[in-house]
Amino acid sequence: MAPAESDDEATGIHCRLDELLAERGMTLTKLSELVGVSLVNLSVLKNDRARAIRFSTLRAICEVLDCEVGELLVLDD
Template identity: 85%
Template structure:
């Protein structure tokens, strides 16, 4: 069982932000500047700790990473 599965609110959804950043040679700091979301909030998302995400934020991240929502968020 992963640490996220120990949480009361395990969703079965994994955020692939770290993998996409690595593939694009981009840092969390650079993504934060591009999308206007704090590094702390992106880190929460990256570590599968987010409880919600605004559609506008999701769109901005996908635009910055040139990816689809289904590449960023996958079923775990």
């Protein structure tokens, strides 16, 4: 049986939110307003500290940024 992941361990998934926002000239604050998710929660996601994300939130972010899930979340190399 595999050991449980501690809160300190990386998930192996990288969120490209910073890059996508920069490409679109959008701030995290503006994204927060458009998506209806708190700035703190988006910051956690942006900094790869999120442990989970609701599908509805993921969809809303992708709709606002006009991207696919695979452009937002990628596997770490």
